[in-house]
Amino acid sequence: MKLVVGVSGGSGMPYALAALRALHHLEVETHLVVSSGAKRVMTAEGAGPQLPDLTALAAHVHDDRDLAASVASGSFRTDGMLLLPCSAGTLAKVAHGFADTLVTRAAHVTLKERRPLVLVVREDPLPRPMLVNLLAAFDAGATVMSASPGFYHAPDTVDDLLHFVTARVLDQFGLDVPGFRRWREDGHA
Template identity: 80%
Template structure:
């Protein structure tokens, strides 16, 4: 399965808790044979080390088509002339959200997000933080007004999930819906047979 923009997506991983969501999304895109350009921030690497036992940087890069150094502002994904079908940031930290909302492009992740917005390509920010203070709510609205889709890593329960993997699968499918991609096995509301 492919997406617009040359069949490639940029996947950003920032320093919010929830790295398993990133791995689930990358696995689904890998299985769907979508070209992925991965950017992992230094904050995300610190979260991986702190949380331990979850996906590692090696796990994520093994699933990506291309991995970019977050300090490389000359990478292909830093230019609007490099065609993609859009970008998603999962998890999206409060700091990364603020950068996207304010157009502050000090690393490759925030620059690629800026490029995605300026080229009017889909940008999906998957937040995993609660409660939401007013500055974060303001930044969510600013990102939305700039053209981003703001989602929370909030799985549904109508499909009677049996384990954490099924919760991750639900969020993954909803995120990839934003790019017109169908994740096999996703049970939609009032549908009995998953795709």
């Protein structure tokens, strides 16, 4: 399997790191694109994951300014794209086909080729323009998710919460994350 992983400027870099770790463990070929906004957020959040943490887990890393990169073309076959976290600005661009960066171009190509595109937003509250953009992205063919962990698996740590969201997101690509306990799968809540 081959996935494009986009990381945009929304807070939530631990989600991106958890997803890349899982994809690396599952031996999925990843093509990572990190926006300039995401790089600024990483620096601002300080103690969280930094760019080298993300790039170390990716099979390929592309510059967000390189609109001639392989993932910018529909002829470059992938099994879809994950955008985690997906900032409000990136969401708006994807929802309306504005492909001015490699992250947004790769998302556009993913929709154009009718491949799975999963946008994971991590922002609250949701103002009306963002709600409209979420619906527009959904109508364009994207799967829209929030970075919202469940609690039925009785999490003990932040890593447990990250694992839950990662597993639910990767479910969208038919990938099973080891150790993920599904609702009532083992006869328990």
